[in-house]
Amino acid sequence: MIDYELYARIKHLHEDQGLTPTQIAQETGRDIRTVEKWLEEKQFRPRPSHLGPANLIPSRPPSFGCSSAIPSRQNRYCKISEEKVIPAATRF
Numbered sequence: 001m002i003d004y005e006l007y008a009r010i011k012h013l014h015e016d017q018g019l020t021p022t023q024i025a026q027e028t029g030r031d032i033r034t035v036e037k038w039l040e041e042k043q044f045r046p047r048p049s050h051l052g053p054a055n056l057i058p059s060r061p062p063s064f065g066c067s068s069a070i071p072s073r074q075n076r077y078c079k080i081s082e083e084k085v086i087p088a089a090t091r092f
Helices: 004-015 021-028 032-040
Strands: 077-079 085-087
Touching (some): 004 021, 021 032
């Protein structure tokens, strides 16, 4: 996948400097098929992401009401509500 900056560079190298797709591929380090594909495009259109919210990995685990992600030895439980307490080992 390429970004807009690379798309504009490919177009510039072809239209303004007259380089062939093979030369552009060598210059940019991309496959010739990628260069040819983007030269055929009239405008840049980013590829849609296949990652939905369910596929994203959180940057850190949820704390479930704990003051820290790793409980101390004295506090082995994280209190979620007044009625329910979950042991720290089963939080994730």
